[in-house]
Amino acid sequence: MALMSRVGKRLRRIIQRPASVELTRYEALLPAVEKREPELEKLSDPELTEAAAALRESMRDGSFGDAELVELCALGREAARRGLGERAFDVQLLGTMGLLTGHVVQMQTGEGKTLAGALAAAGYALQGKRVHVISVNDYLARRDAEWMRPVYDLLGVSVGWVEPALDTEERRAAYAAEVCYGAVSEVGFDVLRDRLVTDIADLVQPEPEVAIVDEADSVLVDEARVPLVMAGSVDAGIADTEVANIVRRLRLGLHYETDPDGRNVWLTSAGASVVEKALGGIDLYGEDGSERLAAVNVALHAHALLTRDVDYLVRDGKVQLINASRGRVAELQRWPDGLQAAVEAKEQLAPSDHGEILDSITVQALIARYPQVAGMTGTAVAVAEQLREFYRLEVAVIPPNTPNVREDAPDRIYASPGHKLRAIVEEIREVHDSGRPILVGTQDVAESEELADKLAKAGLPCVVLNARNDAEEAAIIAEAGTYQRITVSTQMAGRGTDIRLGGADGGDRERVAELGGLHVIGTARYPSSRLDDQLRGRAGRQGDPGSSVFFASLNDELVLANAPDVPEGIEADPESGEITDPAAQRQINHAQRVAEGVDLEIHRNTWRYTRLIEHQRAELLTWRDEVLRTEKAKELLAEAEPTRVTELTEALGAEKVARVCREIMLFHLDQLWADHLAFLTDVRETIHLRAMAREQPLDEFHRAAIPEFHKIRGEAEKRSAKTLVEAEITGEGIDLAAAGVRRPTSTWTYLVQDNPFDSDAEQALKKVRGLLRKKRS
CATH class of the missing domain: 1.10.3060.10 (Helical scaffold and wing domains of SecA)
Structure with a gap:
């Protein structure tokens, strides 16, 4: 009977969670952990720290068997109870064991990944290894290090964190701690800076040993397509304002064209004539015009393909890039020089310093420096194959502590973005009138602000979280579960703060729960199903009630860029514009799969x-x-x-x-x-x-x-x-x-598109091949 039960459990795991590792071995250790609790509760704080020191001594050879896992989890649970007032759930201890055995653990939003990661980091530290807990942003690195410090203190483990504001000595001290928290970019740039020192005393990072990656799918997959590039100042930049002023007057369709996915732009014959005349009658395509042609092309790229409040912000007289995968400002990042200067000229700003690339490193190469790697996230199964292919990591799916009762409604699809926006506003009005808190996930800064404007006109006040005010994100997200609160946010992946029903203090929890909990609305499907799931996962935290729905349009950017050939015969309601034909849903799902495939191929190409x-x-x-x-x-x-x-x-x-x-x-x-x-x-x-x-x-x-x-x-x-x-x-x-x-007198980082097959000529070559194939057929 027991054998049948185990076989049935294994079959369920394979069907429900493909590509995940077996957890039976770790689950069998949980009773032993619980058995140690009464003994450890009787110890004083110094005695608890002594018990951790004894465990450290027993693992001097670096081993981590079942007995050590049990003892670490028991000590960690007691340290968390005393230091944080939280008794770790069994599922958190399962997550800790999964991390200590080198897996990427998938734990749902609100299930306590931060504590599981801290206990695992402490475990590696007690083995005598230096641990870097790598997160997606500087705020989370500092928050988690400070939040978990009481636990580390009780276990006798030192902890620090790195962030942009630290000077060299502070960085060195942070990395000297047994556990150091840091954003992937900050850790990566410290590696690059260390590669440029001329005196051994200026090094800040010791040799890496263990990396625990928080939001592992975001860091290891989304960030892996964009290398970290260190550049140094050479001289003052020069902006070609003449070309910028000419390009500003050009019109899409008449003077220039773009391809459907918005990656390339080119002058038409009419556009070339206008530009040549404005530049004094030169021949752009002759030998003497090649330099001006390059300037025109980069200015045209800045004008036609980069949009203010979507790709970048202008703040304090500077162009600040927006990291699309996080919806945040990318600190100290810029485009390669020609494009950066073209965007600055477009926005009529003073040019920043011209520079040269000093060194670069991909996230994949950064992580490969660590002999041992583990990770945690809420959505790992969807990228299990990529984690195995690129990092040799296996996924362990940790079951939720309490069953998820969130209701996920089918997508609501509309003929046009205009119809969709009206329906979203109406949905918000209806749910708001019931008193339920609402979280709306948008695609970019511009969309978040357009929706906020529409809601204000409809008498529905909201709080906006985007790259303009991301410093306030913790406070905004913490209150997103408050009665009648409407929160409009860009990308929610990696924001790392739980939304508690009833607000940060949970004061109105029961009232909000009775109404149905948090209602999540997506204004469009994201280019990855994982990002959809990250947004959905903000509702239904730890068994809370909640619901989610995504609105979509057949004219959304996702569909136009990846699956523009919509099947004929799909009809919309003449009044509301809503489409109920299942073919529309299939088309949107197909567009998302194509986008995921493109991203995977870019990742593969980058690594090749x-x-x-x-x-x-x-x-x-x-x-x-x-x-x-x-x-x-x-x-x-x-x-x-x-x-x-x-x-x-x-x-x-x-x-x-x-x-x-x-x-x-x-x-x-x-x-x-x-x-x-x-x-x-x-x-x-x-x-x-x-x-x-x-x-x-x-x-x-x-x-x-x-x-x-x-x-x-x-x-x-x-x-x-x-x-x-x-x-x-x-x-x-x-x-x-x-x-x-x-x-160099100063350094900064570049944001580069690292796809070697995405040049204008390659795109043109693809089109020619396509035409040849059509002719042959």
């Missing part, structure tokens, strides 16, 4: 190309580290220029000469690596032309990249020797700046 770059970077960093930590540079330069090194040693002393040699060689090594990255970017931008010659683009990329890389080390030594000879000795020592050894 960056895998070689990461291998080259690792090889170069090994050499750079030797130069940084030893007197290798002085030895090499003494071989190349023995007379000069002897002369300088007599004038400055051996120690100072070693430092000078190190600085010179690291400068040239870093400069050559930056040049190599620029070369690889150029190769990738033209690699699609190889396909026309029936060559494999990836093979050709490797063929071009490998010989160039092998030249770097020899060239660095040659340039360093030349600099050492040419540098002047002054009363202050050796004048490196006069010899051209200058480090």
Whole structure:
């Protein structure tokens, strides 16, 4: 009978949760954890910390068997009860065990991922390992570190966090803690900064050991398509205001066209004539016009494809990018220089500094630095295959502590966005009149503000959460469950704050629960079903009542970009514009699957190309580290220029000469690596032309990249020797700046589209192939 029960349970798991690991082994340990509770409750706080120290001692060899899992969970449950006033549920302890055994655990919204992650981090720390808890934003990193500190203190584990405001010493102290919380971008940029130091004392990060990734699907999948790129200032930027003013007057359909998915834009013959005349009669497509053509193309991209309040904000006289996957301002991020300057010219702002790329790292490569990785999120099963393919991680689905009773209504589909918007306002009015709190998830800043304006005119006051006020997000979300509250928000994935019925203090909980709980409305389906589920999951927290409904239109951006060929015969109600034909729902589902497929292919393409770059970077960093930590540079330069090194040693002393040699060689090594990255970017931008010659683009990329890389080390030594000879000795020592050894005065990050097959020429090539196929058929 017991065997049949186990078989039935396993079959249910396979059917309901494909790609998830078996939890039976961990569930069997829960009674032993509960059995330890009465004993641990009798201990004083110092005795509890001593018990944790004893566990630390028993795991000095790094082992983590069943007995250690039981003891850690029992100690963690008691520490949470004392430090937070919360007794960890069995499902939270299951999550902790899943994390400690290297899985991505899926736990529903409101089920206590933060505590499960903290107990797992403490467990790894007690094993003697340094742990980074990686989140999607700086706010969550700081909040979780401060919130969980009492638990860590009771277990005798030190904790810190990193955020943009910290200086170098504060960062070093944070990373020195056994557990350090940080946003994926902040941790990544510290890795890049450490790769540019010229003195070992300036390093802030120790060698990585364990990463626990919060909102793992968002960090490991959504963020993985956009590399973290460090750039340094070279000189003041120059804006082509003349071209910006000309492009501003051009009209879509007459002077330029865009492709259906809004990725590319080009001048029509009429547009080219207008631009050529306005620029003094030049030939844009002749040899002399190529430079102006590049400026026109980038200005046209800024004008036609980048929209204010959707792709970026203008705040405090600066262009601030919006991270589409989070609906937040992307701090210290910008587009590559030409495009950044074009957007600034479009908005009539002063140009920011021009820069060069110093180094970059993909999220995938960042995570690959950690020998052990685990993660947690509310929606992992949907990307289980990607987590396995790119990170070799398996998903463990943790059942909810209390059953989910949220009611998810079918999508309501309309013929046009106008009909849909009217229906959304009416839905909000009806639900608001009942007193239920409402959370509305929009696609971008512009839509959130348009809806807020419509609601205000309808006498329905709301609170808006978007990239303009994301600093206030915790307070806004915490009160979103208040009686009669209407909250309009952009992307909810990764916001990380629970919506409690009745508000932050839960004072009106029973009243709101009796009315039906939180009602969630999506104004359109997102490009990923996971993002839909993240929004839906804000209602029905920990067994609360709640409901959700998505509104959609066959003219939504998702459908137009991914499945524009809507089947014929779909009719809408002439008055309301609502469509009840099942074919419309199938079309929207199809569009979402296409969007998910495109994103997956971009991720795959990014990794195919960056895998070689990461291998080259690792090889170069090994050499750079030797130069940084030893007197290798002085030895090499003494071989190349023995007379000069002897002369300088007599004038400055051996120690100072070693430092000078190190600085010179690291400068040239870093400069050559930056040049190599620029070369690889150029190769990738033209690699699609190889396909026309029936060559494999990836093979050709490797063929071009490998010989160039092998030249770097020899060239660095040659340039360093030349600099050492040419540098002047002054009363202050050796004048490196006069010899051209200058480090950037400031750094920032780039937001880049890293799809090597998404250039104008590749798109055109696809269209030509499509036409040829049609002709052949």
